Amino acid sequence: MAKIKKGDTVEVISGDARFSDQPGRGVRGTVQWVTPKSDRVVVSGINVVKKHQRAVRAGRTQVQAGIIEFEAPIHISNVMLVCPRCDERTRVGYTWLEDGRKVRLCKQCGEIID
Ligand SMILES: [Zn+2]
Structure with a gap:
């Protein structure tokens, strides 16, 4: 991804x-x-x-x-x-939604970035 x-x-x-x-x-x-x-x-x-x-x-x-x-x-x-929520440049993490979809994650604030 x-x-x-x-x-x-x-x-x-x-x-x-x-x-x-x-x-x-x-x-x-x-x-x-x-x-x-x-x-x-x-x-x-x-x-x-x-x-x-x-x-x-x-x-x-x-x-x-x-x-x-x-x-x-x-x-x-x-x-x-750049994270749309915390407005910081961030490393990208990954997580999975309940429906199994893999999405990106802001490692600063935890915001899910689709
Ligand atoms: Zn963020």
Whole structure:
């Protein structure tokens, strides 16, 4: 079971300078998608890279030259889940509901995070 899912709020804990423009606190964002092997995540507003696009003509299609900005995936070990209840970044635990369903658990406050 994945520790991080699409739609989660996560905090970036990497020491990379790009991620630490808010002193004393990691940058937070929402998970846009998780790669199929679930070892990388794309987080809104995090790790935005600029790519210079040259003008390309392929048949009738003309691609404008310019700078494209997009969010590059970051490794899942560089983010921690932010608990929606206690608003702290937390380790993820697991528990089972009465109906047998496995769910995630905030190890800080015990909140169940589905
Ligand atoms: Zn919590």
